[in-house]
Amino acid sequence: MRYWLMKSEPGCFSVDDLAERPDSTTPWDGVRNYQARNFMRDDMKAGDRVLFYHSNCEEPGVAGLAEIACEAYADYTAFNPAEKHYDPKSVPEKPVWMMVDVKLVDKFDRVVTLKEIKADDRLSGMELVRKGSRLSVQPVSENEYKTILRMAGYDEKK
DNA sequence: GCCAACGTTGGC
């Protein structure tokens, strides 16, 4: 099992929005970065755990725990000219952009803030806190994952 | 292949 961190702007799609989706699941559409796509396409497996991160907001941080619900498939929003992330390079016969489905496991009782993450020596290796890093889909080590769950006061076995 | 210009990300 692998561990990931995925960013979303809560003003656009928050952990609460995910909770309200049918089966608490959503297609993770709109990723238009090759490195992020490659992680989704090549490395994500159903059941992998996801730290749901709120970015570009008042209190940036990890807001909940989710999981990968299925392996990558074509991001069909790229085919539609009416979509914000339309990309004529990507066509159904040869899709450029891929996405996975993400399912909420639990919203955390409290957000583990970026500030706390930066202040914690155990998390200094995270891609998230690397200078200049903007990757919206990124791998997380098992230790980092467990540390953040503990900081959230989240008991995985409940 | 180089690189300047541009658009985007995302913390602050």
Added chain:
DNA sequence: GCCAACGTTGGC
């Protein structure tokens, strides 16, 4: 709103 850092585009 600012701006640093990044990825992409396109002229040459």
